[in-house]
Amino acid sequence: MNISLQPIVLRWARERAGLDAAALAKKLSTTEEKVLQWEQDGTLTYKRAEKLAEKTHTPFGYLFLEEPPLEQLPISDFRTVGSEEPKRPSxxxxxxxxxxxxxxxxxxxxxxxxxxxxxxxxxxxxxxxxxxxxxxxxxxxxxxxxxxxxxxxxxxxxxxxxxxxxxxxxxxxxxxxxxxxxxxxxxxxxxxxxxxxxxxxxxxxxxxxxxxxxxxxxxxxxxxxxxxxxxxxxxxxxxxxxxxxxxxxxxxxxxxxxxxxxxxxxxxxxxxxxxxxxxxxxxxxxxxxxxxxxxxxxxxxxxxxxxxxxxxxxxxxxxxxxxxxxKAKGGGGNYYASKHVQVGRRFAQALIGSALEGRTPYREAYSLLGVRKTETFNNFARQLHFNV
Known part of the structure; x- marks a missing residue:
């Protein structure tokens, strides 16, 4: 099923992700010509729009706006150097x-x-x-x-x-x-x-x-x-x-x-x-x-x-x-050791303790910790010396 979106919004989504037309085409397994066509007439399939949102890390609902949203940092931006203005946040x-x-x-x-x-x-x-x-x-x-x-x-x-x-x-x-x-x-x-x-x-x-x-x-x-x-x-x-x-x-x-x-x-x-x-x-x-x-x-x-x-x-x-x-060097190392660094040991201990005591729903705890499985949550808890 084809849908009609604003070409300027489609182009904004691509540029927001720091991609040129060829790079986006590769991510979507299509041609550069197709991408440029969408950005001219705004017509593409619903599934293709979903994939485009996923690959550009754009909230799907944004693609249906009449014009690109003005995305601003919710806190002060001190990245200005001299007279140069900071670029749009990635x-x-x-x-x-x-x-x-x-x-x-x-x-x-x-x-x-x-x-x-x-x-x-x-x-x-x-x-x-x-x-x-x-x-x-x-x-x-x-x-x-x-x-x-x-x-x-x-x-x-x-x-x-x-x-x-x-x-x-x-x-x-x-x-x-x-x-x-x-x-x-x-x-x-x-x-x-x-x-x-x-x-x-x-x-x-x-x-x-x-x-x-x-x-x-x-x-x-x-x-x-x-x-x-x-x-x-x-x-x-x-x-x-x-x-x-x-x-x-x-x-x-x-x-x-x-x-x-x-x-x-x-x-x-x-x-x-x-x-x-x-x-x-x-x-x-x-x-x-x-x-x-x-x-x-x-x-x-x-x-x-x-x-x-x-x-x-x-x-x-x-x-x-x-x-x-x-730049091209990958990560590695122990997942759980890395996890408490990513979320902060102090925060992780408080959140896991609260979830185990029934004060915080497990779904909320999983979301805040960035884990999906109960097994992963329990293993992480054991790493922080909780008895689970």
Missing amino acids: PELLDVLFDAMSKQAWYRDYLIEMGEPRLDYIGSIGLEDAPAAVGERIRHHFGFDSATRAEASDWKAALNLMFEQCEAHGILVTRTGMAKSNTHRPLLVKEFRGFALSDPYAPLIFINSKDSHAAQMFTLVHELVHLWLGLSGVSNLVSTYAPSARVEQFCNQVAAEVLVPLDALRAQLALAQEDDDPIRRLVRHFKVSSLVILRRLRDIEELDAATFRKLYKDEEDRFAAIQAKQ
């Missing part, structure tokens, strides 16, 4: 954002029902505060000292330690590199590195795990500063320090103070200068990216402007090359 970004908001809403209601208090540090600072003083407050509150990170075996261990410290202080931390657990829907680092959902009961930080561990560490603290400001938003730290907007600049400055305090940097610099590669030694000690170290060395005037710009550009190019090589 279906992947929208999906992980709405999924995180659903998790946060459930967890907030759960905490209020359990009589948990508000977190007093959410929204406790302002842009007029001194970044160094705020950085010291955050380090003290969460125990983010550089000495502990230096003792970690590698970047991943140091990062996991920081995630645990955030969750221990009431923050939901979720990490994934794909939308809806679909390996064919990777999250692009160039689009966004993370976002923060501020709330006095259930603050949430999302980290794009496609990024390097060192970069994820900076993103984590950057988003943490957003929470202390009480500001939700999506971030993409294109050059770590590049964003010119005041909020992002402030969050970057505080994050640098948290991860690489200037006193600690000066103390380590004397030792690092005895090494053949001082910057790499500092990177290993502080467990941050070389871009952060370069910026901090510039802050204490150990690098002049020209040298800083050259080294910074060289490191950006090196990171871009590494990411290009890793």
